[in-house]
Amino acid sequence: MMAKLDELVRATRAQKDCYEQKRLRWVRKLCEAFSLEAMLPRG
16 A cells, blocks of 8 residues: 555656646756847837
8 A cells, every 4th residue: 555655756746847847848948048139120
């Protein structure tokens, strides 16, 4: 029983890590896009 629970926890943690990395990458892309826009001359 405990082994199954441990497996589930490990799988969930791995999934969360993957999700966090994707989110961080997305946030970084968004930040890069905004900073690029900020560098462009207006008008």
